[in-house]
Amino acid sequence: MQRRDELLDVHVRFRGGHARSLQLPRPKPLAVLRKLDPAIVAEVDRLLDDHTDSEIAEALNAAGHQPPVGDQFTIWIIWKIRKAHGLESRFDRLRHKGMLTLNEMADALGVHPQTAKDRAARGQLVSVEYNDKGQRLYTPPEPMATIPCARCSKPIPERAAQGQRQKYCCVSCRTGAYAARRSAAGWVRVRKDR
Numbered sequence: 001m002q003r004r005d006e007l008l009d010v011h012v013r014f015r016g017g018h019a020r021s022l023q024l025p026r027p028k029p030l031a032v033l034r035k036l037d038p039a040i041v042a043e044v045d046r047l048l049d050d051h052t053d054s055e056i057a058e059a060l061n062a063a064g065h066q067p068p069v070g071d072q073f074t075i076w077i078i079w080k081i082r083k084a085h086g087l088e089s090r091f092d093r094l095r096h097k098g099m100l101t102l103n104e105m106a107d108a109l110g111v112h113p114q115t116a117k118d119r120a121a122r123g124q125l126v127s128v129e130y131n132d133k134g135q136r137l138y139t140p141p142e143p144m145a146t147i148p149c150a151r152c153s154k155p156i157p158e159r160a161a162q163g164q165r166q167k168y169c170c171v172s173c174r175t176g177a178y179a180a181r182r183s184a185a186g187w188v189r190v191r192k193d194r
Helices: 038-047 053-062 075-084 090-096 102-109 113-121 171-184
Strands: 007-013 019-025 127-129 136-138 146-148 155-157
Touching: 038 053, 038 075, 053 075, 090 136, 102 113, 102 136, 113 136
Parallel strands: none
Antiparallel strands: 007 019, 127 136, 146 155
16 A cells, blocks of 8 residues: 555536546656666676677667657667767677677788688678678687698798698798708709800
């Protein structure tokens, strides 16, 4: 049962002279009506790990939640919730996990940024959309396996950019190893004098 100070006495008089008295609950103050439920803030925080702002708005609307102002959640309302409650953006969360921007990924691969973008579109690179503009962050490439150069023992990638196995670090090592094999086999270079 509600206390007396939480109720309003309303007297209604109809045209025909009939009167009626009602007791209604007092309306909540505007500050209380505009206050966001902490459970919604926690849900937005949880969803930011895997979803963009528009996806979060769709998920909250589908779950039947309603914002304090307006009929349904929008990107703008989600942004305001993030700013008001100091929630870390999806971009920052992914960066803390070690994901790279397009330029950083291109530098790591040693290619042009457009090439890295094309590879991600073909599914050769793992990327994640971090906002509603379609901008992406990329999973860092796995470190390449290295082997020692067969001639100078300098560490080199196990496979070259084209995918074939490597044995030497440079042309001079490859040429030197070839010359050493020829001389060990007894091959002698004959010069023709003119």
